[in-house]
Amino acid sequence: MAQAKNLAESVIFPKGQKITNNYFIGGAWLEMLVPADSPLNCPIGNVTFEPGARNNWHKHAGGQILLVTGGTGYYQEEGKPAQVIREGDVVEIPSDVKHWHGATADSWFAHIAISTNIHMGETEWLEPVTDEAYDQL
């Protein structure tokens, strides 16, 4: 059971360092598992969110894949309801689709994030998911 794990220490892969950029609300941690400059052209990060933490709305030019390894979180694409996602879920985020992801209010949440088609360009960071919007989920 996920609840029996100490999700605050992430799942399987290292928790890494606290993210200090301005694109997150709440505490989130990142460990790069495969670097951006690998000839494999497939950067992979392990991301761990404390309860209530989430990233801003953003777009990936080449898309991204999320493999959920623990806890309960949200994934929302613009114009659609937020989906609750859990350990074992896989999310294929299409190129240039505006979205955000993060933990639910009462659970730590960990996912592996795989950047795809990186030759197509960078991530574009947009506005935060406000407390007003998040608290209605």
Added chain:
Amino acid sequence: MAQAKNLAESVIFPKGQKITNNYFIGGAWLEMLVPADSPLNCPIGNVTFEPGARNNWHKHAGGQILLVTGGTGYYQEEGKPAQVIREGDVVEIPSDVKHWHGATADSWFAHIAISTNIHMGETEWLEPVTDEAYDQL
């Protein structure tokens, strides 16, 4: 502790179907998490090996990444000693490097396999890892 898990049912992601091609010795199971025809161009499979199971020597034209999610296994590149790999290990397999991977003799083994640079070509399957070679590890 990994030993406390029921690794025979894989880890986090579904175990999937038993692999029936001729490129494996022993029982191995595959669940595709992201299909080969996704526009994300990044096929991902969850692979689970019973103790002693391994794939044949092979090469990926565009490389592959292994994220080890449970158990203890081997990864060996041609001309180098086999490495023991465990839960939390990450292996970057370079383009066109001849290699094999699989479980140790006494442990189930599970990894996520991420195909990279798929525009560069297919996987080339080669000779089996013989019992004589495996039993010397």
